[in-house]
Amino acid sequence: MLRNPLLLKEFRQRMRTWRAPFVICGYFCAMFAFTLFLLHENVQGQLTLLLPSRSEQVFVTLSLVQLLVAAFLAPAFAAGAISGERERRTLVVLLSTPLSALGILIGKILSSSALLALLLAVSLPLYSLVFLFGGAVPGEVVAVFAFQLFTLVLIAAISVCWSTLALRSGWSTVVSYATVAVMVVLTGVLGYGLQLVAAHDPVEYFLVIWGKCLLELNPLWVEAALAGAVPASPHAWLWFALAYSSVCCILAVPSVLRLRPQALSFLPWRPRAEERDYH
Amino acid sequence: MIQTDHLSKWYGRVAAVKDLNLYVRRGTILGLVGENGAGKTTTLSILATLTTPTSGRAYVNGYEVSRQPQGVRRSIGYMPDSFGVYDDIRVEEYLTFYAECYRVPRRLTQARCKEYLDWVGLWEHRDKYVNNLSRGMQQRLEIARCLMHDPPVLILDEPTSGLDPRSRIEVRGVLAKLRELGKTMLISSHILHELSEVADEIGILRGGELVALAALDVVLSHSSAYRSLWVEATADVRTWARLLEGDPRVLDYRVEPDGVELSFAGTVEQQADLLARLVRSGLAVRQFAERPTDLEALYLRLTEQREAT
Ligand SMILES: Nc1ncnc2c1ncn2[C@@H]1O[C@H](COP(=O)(O)OP(=O)(O)OP(=O)(O)O)[C@@H](O)[C@H]1O
Ligand SMILES: [Mg+2]
Numbered sequence: 001m002l003r004n005p006l007l008l009k010e011f012r013q014r015m016r017t018w019r020a021p022f023v024i025c026g027y028f029c030a031m032f033a034f035t036l037f038l039l040h041e042n043v044q045g046q047l048t049l050l051l052p053s054r055s056e057q058v059f060v061t062l063s064l065v066q067l068l069v070a071a072f073l074a075p076a077f078a079a080g081a082i083s084g085e086r087e088r089r090t091l092v093v094l095l096s097t098p099l100s101a102l103g104i105l106i107g108k109i110l111s112s113s114a115l116l117a118l119l120l121a122v123s124l125p126l127y128s129l130v131f132l133f134g135g136a137v138p139g140e141v142v143a144v145f146a147f148q149l150f151t152l153v154l155i156a157a158i159s160v161c162w163s164t165l166a167l168r169s170g171w172s173t174v175v176s177y178a179t180v181a182v183m184v185v186l187t188g189v190l191g192y193g194l195q196l197v198a199a200h201d202p203v204e205y206f207l208v209i210w211g212k213c214l215l216e217l218n219p220l221w222v223e224a225a226l227a228g229a230v231p232a233s234p235h236a237w238l239w240f241a242l243a244y245s246s247v248c249c250i251l252a253v254p255s256v257l258r259l260r261p262q263a264l265s266f267l268p269w270r271p272r273a274e275e276r277d278y279h
Numbered sequence: 280m281i282q283t284d285h286l287s288k289w290y291g292r293v294a295a296v297k298d299l300n301l302y303v304r305r306g307t308i309l310g311l312v313g314e315n316g317a318g319k320t321t322t323l324s325i326l327a328t329l330t331t332p333t334s335g336r337a338y339v340n341g342y343e344v345s346r347q348p349q350g351v352r353r354s355i356g357y358m359p360d361s362f363g364v365y366d367d368i369r370v371e372e373y374l375t376f377y378a379e380c381y382r383v384p385r386r387l388t389q390a391r392c393k394e395y396l397d398w399v400g401l402w403e404h405r406d407k408y409v410n411n412l413s414r415g416m417q418q419r420l421e422i423a424r425c426l427m428h429d430p431p432v433l434i435l436d437e438p439t440s441g442l443d444p445r446s447r448i449e450v451r452g453v454l455a456k457l458r459e460l461g462k463t464m465l466i467s468s469h470i471l472h473e474l475s476e477v478a479d480e481i482g483i484l485r486g487g488e489l490v491a492l493a494a495l496d497v498v499l500s501h502s503s504a505y506r507s508l509w510v511e512a513t514a515d516v517r518t519w520a521r522l523l524e525g526d527p528r529v530l531d532y533r534v535e536p537d538g539v540e541l542s543f544a545g546t547v548e549q550q551a552d553l554l555a556r557l558v559r560s561g562l563a564v565r566q567f568a569e570r571p572t573d574l575e576a577l578y579l580r581l582t583e584q585r586e587a588t
Contacts, residue, residue, distance in 0.1 A: 005379035013367045089363035096357040097380035261331045262348045
């Protein structure tokens with residue numbers, strides 16, 4: 001996997017400029033300031049949202065903000081991955097090499113989520129600051145961090161697929177952000193709404209189930225559950241992972257066909273990919 | 280080495296390639312000539328596995344393009360007609376990247392980088408950013424890129440298009456040197472004379488069909504049998520146009536307001552003689568140029584000859 005030439009090339013390209021270290025430093029400082037602010041407010045007990053003496057809340061808030069940042073920045077990096085190559089007319093050359101379609105997609109997914117993954121990793125020490133004030137358990141931190149990485153790669157994967165399917169970077173950006181909005185906002189609002197309705201009318205058992213299922217498709221909710229802040233079934237993350245992994249797999253099939261129209265030519269009923277104007 | 284078998288590609292109701300049968304022997308260089316929209320790019324991109332044919336088969340180096348595309352890709356170096364380059368990447372890294380895509384062993388990459396950059400005359404630019412190179416240099420770099428994995432077959436789509444005359448000559452120089460490598464090649468162009476130093480055989484495409492296929496010297500002898508020349512002089516056209524009548528090799532001429540277009544049947548030396556004679560007779564010649572051969576007329580002559588024999 002690490003010998004993926006696309007991944008190596010993009011690392012070389014990215015790490016040469018001062019932009020990447022600059023962004024990483026800037027992000028760390030911003031998060032550091034934010035953590036101090038949360039801790040300060042918490043200690044003072046002025047932030048009504050947070051219960052005093054529970055720096056657990058600081059941990060949850062911090063990690064939710066990080067997840068939000070990652071979720072909304074990932075499409076910015078990934079939505080132009082393939083469509084950008086097509087617009088720069090480098091895709092033709094890339095496709096004439098023996099790189100496999102999956103190799104190209106994986107290289108693009110990993111390279112476009114690498115910087116954000118680094119941002120998430122550098123802010124891990126901030127959690128230890130939170131530990132000083134008691135609260136979060138190391139196991140929870142590991143679970144939350146792993147979940148953040150998973151969500152990041154997931155959104156990058158969906159965006160790269162959209163970028164392969166859409167003809168223009170503009171479109172793939174719009175569709176990718178729409179996907180993130182559905183994941184983060186729509187499932188949350190609908191799921192929460194349904195639960196509220198169900199609270200008034202407990203007879204509607206289906207509403208409860210639907211509300212729960214929708215909420216467990218929301219990365220923020222699942223992460224909060226992992227941090228022990230909200231009630232959820234113990235394997236909520238599994239349902240989340242399965243649901244979105246299958247979305248990725250479904251999107252990957254037409255993407256692969258777009259890149260390599262011959263990919264399924266061994267099947268007797270060969271699906272006819274329309275590669276008109278694609279390159 | 281390269282073979283197509285009743286190859287067709289339809290875009291909706293338009294046939295970009297129609298029932299094409301090509302055969303390129305190992306080590307020969309076939310030039311595909313055709314006007315815009317003749318189907319050159321479509322043919323070459325089918326052979327490069329980027330486009331799937333609607334019907335028919337195509338084989339490259341023994342691999343079938345739809346069934347064994349990976350084998351085909353490993354056997355060819357493909358240069359598209361319009362390609363872009365990555366920003367923020369240096370010449371050497373650019374070649375290394377594509378070598379990695381072809382899984383060329385690291386120890387070979389360095390040596391080949393040097394060899395081929397030298398070869399296309401870009402070794403002193405190896406540390407420059409690719410996007411800062413001129414288009415002509417990028418085009419030569421692309422030829423070096425095609426050679427990095429040492430493929431037995433090269434497929435070059437209009438390697439000299441979109442260049443100024445000077446870079447065109449440089450790229451043509453590189454193409455002429457490609458002959459030494461003894462690779463099987465398919466080169467397209469819409470100008471026949473671009474290929475005269477490179478190709479062994481010339482195929483003429485028209486409306487997606489191969490209308491003529493002949494050895495280079497046969498094609499050239501036919502095309503030079505009627506060279507079309509354009510002459511401009513400072514004097515009034517009507518006064519000097521009759522000077523041309525004395526030359527037996529001027530088959531025909533047409534007087535236009537600012538010059539004369541004439542059909543000339545003779546060698547390049549005889550063409551020079553004509554110019555010398557015009558100048559000797561006191562004419563201030565402003566332009567004396569060969570017009571690109573009309574492909575339409577050329578293939579008509581080629582097909583006429585084939586029917587005659
Ligand atoms: N993606 C496409 N969709 C629809 N029609 C296409 C497509 N690509 C090519 N064509 C049509 O197929 C025909 C052949 O095109 P092609 O690009 O192969 O010609 P060409 O010989 O390379 O021309 P040029 O000298 O302009 O490069 C043209 O009539 C073109 O309009
Ligand atoms: Mg073309």
